Amino acid sequence: MECMEQKSEESMPAKLPVFHNAAVKDVKWSQQGHFLLSCGYDCTSRLIDVEKGLETQVFRQDQIVGVIKLHPDDSNLFLSEGSKGQIKLCDARTGKVVHDYNQNLGLILDVEFTMNGKQFISSSDVSQSNASENAIIVWDVSREVPLSNQVYVEAYTCPCVSRHQFDSIFVSQSNGNYVVIFTTTPPYRLNKYKQYEGHVVSGFPIKCNFSLDGKKLASGSSDCSIYIYDYQL
Template sequence: MDAILGYASSNDESDTNEPEEASVVRLQPSGYKCDYFGLVSESEKLSESHPVGNTVVTNVSTGDNEVSVEIPDSSFWSDLKETDIHKFQNESERNVSAGHSKMKNLSSKNKSRFNPIGDKRKRQINSPTSSRNNVKPHEVTPSISGSLTDRKLFFVHSKVQPLLHSKSKLSKIPSSREWTNPGHAGATNRLKWNIPNYSHILASCSMDSTIKLWNIWTQLDSCVQMLSVHTKAVRDIAWSSDGRQILSASYDRSSCITDVERGSVITRFPHNSYVTCCKYHPENQHLSITGSHNQIQTWDHRSPTKPCKIFTYKDKFGQVQDIVLTEDGSTVFSCSDLLSRDSADRNLMCWDYNTGIVLSNQIYQDTYNIIRMKIHPLEPQLLAQSTGNYIALFSLQRPYKMLKHKKYSHHKSQEYNIGFDISPNGQIVYSGSDQGKIYCYDYASGRHIKTLNTNLPVAMDIACHPVLPSTVSVSSWDGSIEVWR
């Protein structure tokens, strides 16, 4: 038994006197060193070990069994009695049972007070980031400027989920202001809702060189992320097909793709001049197209050092204001700020995407600039915002021409880069104005239906929610953002 357990005997005679049926526990001398590799001689072992003396066998009860403990017969152990051993054992058992009872009460208390929503908010407020910075719970804001946020960004919101797969084609004009925010420190140029699954996120870009992401349906800070990936004003943004990346165009002569959740730049595309518009290719998400001065460039995200295609014309066509691609990505429409003396030649141009050849440059004949464009979600028609205080309608089928029988013309722009949008079902056209109002038009007839009076000095851009039929966001020249419903 001793050879198996590895205990050292204190006396050879004591081993012969032990009862055969009782198990023996021997106390190993503390100064003994085990010779695992056989390097210590027998004389060294005897000199280092404690002197061997007489032992006393004591029977100790441990529940159902009785164990015989062999104790050295010395003055140190003379005062140890069996009652002391039992007393120490009982105290240990009471401490263990008290600990189990305390943990059980604490678990039942937390279970009775469990609240899924409240517990989630508590975890967000008492995050490691807030405790490190010594921030009060009501002052906690998400980490921004390119760092991983503590708040979850990508989920299906409860307001969006019921209508996510709805086939209803109803549309209703918003009637009241639901949300307002100071927004940016400069003019807000673009507003873009995310894809339908993550359409609780609204992106905005501004002249203050930042991109902000907003969750307007939250009781915490509505700004869930701020991206500082450019050094100058950001003119345009576009969401990727999975809704987790954003493409941006800036006056710092670059466009870049940013991971929204991490806030880090994935790819940056250098340009020779200002980049004023950008779009993802609808069929190939590895490709994006940007507009700058006298050039339209196509970029492959896998080789960002130089463009894979460059669209140029024999004559100058100015700074590209906006770009749209047809659903299959085969045709590109661009508008610029250049006007000729007698007509709007090269103001609105149609390009073949595969060859880069200009299909038409005589589409718009009025002596005004086209500043924004949208393709109708259901009809093969292009809507374009003109500096002539109206939205024009163009055919997407050859010959490309303006449909002069219909215009949306009650708002004023006064040379502002005023945006507009179309409801997801294509029935209502919304336009901003220089007076801070939202003008609502019936798409089929062109009739002015309603005007929404906002608190904004200039309504710069409009964005219709892709799922909720009556939700519209509007941005302002002073950076403010409002959501109407």
């Protein structure tokens, strides 16, 4: 991994020591910017002190870890998900798993906390099980139970979920070549009258996310383009 200090266009990347034994799948910054959380094909999640260049914690699993997400209010907690459909909430202070979330899911594609951090949304590959109602599930963080698995019932997987910074909604990238909108409050309703389309997903893990001011939604596309949508229209 490399870290780039944004002082000038000529800044050179600072290389961190190699801690993973296989390819890295996901990397997240801590809220304070002092640590990196990474995961990968070596079935681990690793917490790295960027300033010291030291690995401070290792979380080992029996699955390839493809997605990690830090808790919005407590940066010591993070979700870790992987190839066997297992979702775990881990504590960086103790190095232990706090909660396990099991629903016999397929490969976990993405995860996102709600604004208050009391629920999270998971997206999984249900193409092998034909259980489209499990494509997107809203979970209760503390009780380890799904609150709703009837959020999205179309016959498409969703490689990305992203929460709006200010409004009580989240969006999901669909392999149907559109981005769909849901509420983050019960009953987690699908917006049937508005979606963002024009880009192409074509089965690739295409991501989407909101701008920092929440006014724009950006999506990648399999035609090698980036599409910018006006969220407020």
